[in-house]
Amino acid sequence: MEKENDILKWLNREISDEELMRLKESKDFNTLDKIAHYSSQIETPKVDVNKSLADLKLKTKNTSKKGKVIPFNFKNLYKYAAAIILLLTTSYFLLFNTNNTNFKTAFSETKNFNLPDNSEVVLNSNSEISYANKDWQENRNLTLNGEAFFKVQKGKKFTVNTEIGDVTVLGTQFNVKERVNYFEVKTYEGLVSVTYKNTLIKLPKGSIFKVVNGVIDTTNTFNINEKSWLQKESNFKSTALHFILDEIENQFAYTIETKNVDLDILYSGGFTHSDINIALKSVTIPLQLSYKIDGKKITIFNHDK
The missing domain is CATH 3.55.50.30 (Phage tail protein beta-alpha-beta fold)
Structure with a gap:
């Protein structure tokens, strides 16, 4: 504490000869002497307090009359536009797509589930089905990528959409397989309508429709008692x-x-x-x-x- 007091007195030029001698004998004095030397070279700005106060009052008065001015910035424009687009997109999704349902299987996996009308679906491995819950009873429409077996409850038109062709029924049991360059529909019960390249094909029980590499296969029947991937x-x-x-x-x-x-x-x-x-x-x-x-x-x- 005595050393700190000596330093403060020395900086304020209030130190006595005895105290100065004691301070010079300390190992830190050379460093303190350099700090004092360089700090004395720094000029502190001279401030006219009265003038500064007057300038501040004038600036405040002008600002209150003109209001706040914000410079136009294109970056702000893009930011606001992006926010609006995001808001509109999110609103659309919430209004129209919140009821979408997806089922997906991995390799060597199958999945059983019911649709909103209690129609039964068995989804084969590496396959996916998606549909909208909204107004399902009025629009029984789903998308299939892969293979699935359907046992459809009677009702309004039921449509399975694939990238190669579409399958439409009212109430029946059938299997749809859609892989790369391969499309196959088998009817196990009732009557199935298949749309392929604007052509409508009717498939009664025991009938098969197959397209391989864009060519329709001539085989048109199959044994419904034959084991399938369901077994x-x-x-x-x-x-x-x-x-x-x-x-x-x-x-x-x-x-x-x-x-x-x-x-x-x-x-x-x-x-x-x-x-x-x-x-x-x-x-x-x-x-x-x-x-x-x-x-x-x-x-x-x-x-x-």
């Missing part, structure tokens, strides 16, 4: 191999690669969804192919080449 089994009739392999990927969540294999070769038969090895043998043995499993990767190859 954990996939069946095909004269279908290109690459579609079969795609379905194995969907059902088992494996990645499949091929070597020296004709992917357009036709396959008739089926495979179980319960065991990957049995499924692969069911497909590869009839086609005289071999396979190898490494982790989640499958390689299928022609052992003759």
Whole structure:
């Protein structure tokens, strides 16, 4: 405390000779001396208090008359415009889209659910359905990407929209499959209407409509008692191999690669969804192919080449 008092007296030039001698003997005196020297070189601004007060009163008076002036700024314009657009978009979404419902399945997953009219849906693996709850009873309309089985309650028109074609019924049981370059509709009960490229096709019970790579398949019937993916089994009739392999990927969540294999070769038969090895043998043995499993990767190859 004595040292601090000596420093304050020295800065105020009130220090005695004895106190000065004591301060100079301290190890910090050289630093203090330099600080005092450089601080003495700084000029503090001289302020005319009366003039400053008068200027402030005048500025306040002018501001109150003219009001506050905000310079125009294009950045502010963009900011406000963006806020308005966001508000309008959000309002539209809240008014018209809050009742949208989506169901989605991953690889090797299926899902059962009911629609608002109690129509039953079984969604196959790697598939998605979306529809609007609002006015569902008046507009039974949904979008499908993938495969699903429908058991529709009787009522007004029921439509399944896909990227390739649309399916319309009143009340029936049917299956719709839409994959890349593949579209298939099977009727299990009642009558189904399929719209494909502005052409309307009527499918009674036991009928099938299939389009592969943009070409309509001539097969028009199927066995309704034959097991399907609903019984954990996939069946095909004269279908290109690459579609079969795609379905194995969907059902088992494996990645499949091929070597020296004709992917357009036709396959008739089926495979179980319960065991990957049995499924692969069911497909590869009839086609005289071999396979190898490494982790989640499958390689299928022609052992003759």
